[in-house]
Amino acid sequence: MSMDVGGQRGGLKADINVTPLVDVMLVLLIIMMLIAPLLQKGVNVNLPTASNVGDKPDTQQQVVVHVTANGQFYVNNIEVPAKDVVDRIKYALEEAREKVIYLKADGDAQYSAIMKMMDDLREAQIENVGLITETKKKEGQTQGGE
Numbered sequence: 001m002s003m004d005v006g007g008q009r010g011g012l013k014a015d016i017n018v019t020p021l022v023d024v025m026l027v028l029l030i031i032m033m034l035i036a037p038l039l040q041k042g043v044n045v046n047l048p049t050a051s052n053v054g055d056k057p058d059t060q061q062q063v064v065v066h067v068t069a070n071g072q073f074y075v076n077n078i079e080v081p082a083k084d085v086v087d088r089i090k091y092a093l094e095e096a097r098e099k100v101i102y103l104k105a106d107g108d109a110q111y112s113a114i115m116k117m118m119d120d121l122r123e124a125q126i127e128n129v130g131l132i133t134e135t136k137k138k139e140g141q142t143q144g145g146e
Contacts, residue, residue, distance in 0.1 A: 043074045048107040050133040063092045069108040086124045100128040
């Protein structure tokens with residue numbers, strides 16, 4: 001196997017070596033694959049479990065309200081003071097295609113905070129509210145549902 005080191009008597013090689021470019025692009029691809037799931041995590045809440053649940057469609061156009069264990073409110077992963085939550089939800093609903101509010105409440109959150117949120121939504125005449133829970137495992141079922 002021979003190697004071309006140049007043209008005629010000391011001439012320059014005009015071909016581009018793409019191996020370093022491919023190496024850099026593969027490293028960037030791996031970094032993006034590792035970082036992307038971390039950026040989409042959202043608010044950390046420990047959801048309560050329920051056995052009679054339906055699947056929640058997962059799109060970017062949803063309005064999700066989080067209630068944390070210490071009583072903080074988040075609308076679409078943005079922290080909002082309790083007095084401004086309903087206004088922020090109304091604004092988010094104007095832009096959303098699906099006019100449903102999904103409520104993710106921490107299992108350790110005070111019941112009064114969740115009920116206040118539900119009352120505020122009813123007062124604002126927002127009737128379509130879905131509660132998000134974890135699916136309760138059945139006996140003999142593994143974590144992945146196998």
